Amino acid sequence: MKEREALSVSGWGILVLDIAVFALAARAFISAFTESTTNEWLVVGGSALIIVGVVIASGFTQIEPNIARVVIFLGRYAGTIRRTGFVWTVPLTTKPSYSLRLRNFESETLKVNDAMGNPIEVAAVVVWRAPQVDNVLDLGG
Helix, strand or coil, rough: CCCCECCCEEHHHHHHHHHHHHHHHHHHHHHHCCCCCCCCHHHHHHHHHHHHHHHHCCCEECCCCEEEEEEECCHHHHHHHCCCCEECCCCCCECEEEEECCCCEECEEEECCCCCEEEECCCCEEECCCCCEEECCCCCC
16 A cells, blocks of 8 residues: 555644634533523534534644654545644544654674685665554555
């Protein structure tokens, strides 16, 4: 399966929207219970707004430098987020992180002789970037 970029936007604008949704829910509950008779529609509407706010809030994630997040929606790979900062992506997803840092291994110098008996020193430096997923995932295909 080839890696693809997941839907992600800056989380700050969505955070303002989410706060507005919770404020509307609070306003609906205040209006429903301050009148002489309880208005059931305002209670239902306020409850629905709270559910919408919680669903929106489940899409927030924080991504540090040299870290990426894998977005998994209902058990299927939805993409990878490599941008850093406070982002919002598809709600109701799991977002395990993995490291993007470079790793290296430097071998010791070996002294060997070639076919003609000449001494040769051999050493190697291996540099790789292997994702280290926090959770064991079967991303399927």
